[in-house]
């Protein structure tokens with residue numbers, strides 16, 4: 040059995056535009072939080088959507104001993120927890136019901152008591168218990184983003200696909216979200232692919248990065264090895280420095296646009 044997530048000879052795109060052609064990734068081991076980085080429109084969301092089964096693709100996709108590419112959409116959702124870039128709909132459902140229906144859709148094996156206990160644990164882990172009985176239509180964007188994450192976690196997938204999960208969150212909630220995701224994937228030995236624009240969050244908290252540029256995958260590996268001024272220039276067309284903070288950790292400071300054509 041191969042452990043973790045592998046993607047090989049993967050191609051996808053839209054009617055008039057190929058986004059990935061024969062992309063292969065290094066194996067992403069169980070328990071790893073992987074940042075998917077790259078400029079706007081490079082294909083980060085398209086990649087996550089295709090892995091989630093919401094976008095046609097060709098190629099091989101293996102999650103532990105499961106051949107994801109051959110699974111139907113419903114079967115795949117049992118193994119894959121996808122949080123889209125768009126926030127959960129502002130419906131009149133209360134947050135608890137939204138998470139309950141997400142969980143029931145993929146866990147018919149669990150009793151109602153087991154599901155209730157699971158959802159309580161998820162709300163506690165994310166520190167959003169106070170939102171449980173509030174309608175989604177009355178929640179802020181950041182609160183809805185946390186409920187979306189609760190839906191993904193409650194499904195207990197082996198692969199998380201989080202598309203810009205911190206985009207609506209303030210500094211405290213960004214850290215809380217990443218801490219919780221790290222704890223969940225460590226406990227369940229899951230793999231998490233997280234599209235994110237904040238390179239410093241990726242440097243600080245992710246085990247690996249996949250950095251895409253207009254030519255495809257530019258770099259993959261430990262963020263501290265991969266994030267260099269040269270690769271940032273190639274990916275984003277910016278002049279940037281990698282400095283070190285008072286704790287000795289690397290921090291990216293971007294100075295200016297070097298080449299607008301990179302985007």
Ligand SMILES: Nc1ncnc2c1ncn2[C@@H]1O[C@H](COP(=O)(O)OP(=O)(O)OP(=O)(O)O)[C@@H](O)[C@H]1O
Nearest residue numbers: 053054056058077078079080081082083084085086
């Ligand atoms: N439904 C669609 N039909 C046609 N083209 C699309 C569709 N969705 C996305 N695209 C195009 O595919 C390319 C990749 O888009 P995608 O959303 O995957 O990029 P991204 O890296 O996630 O960008 P961002 O960082 O801006 O969210 C873009 O050129 C976009 O215009």
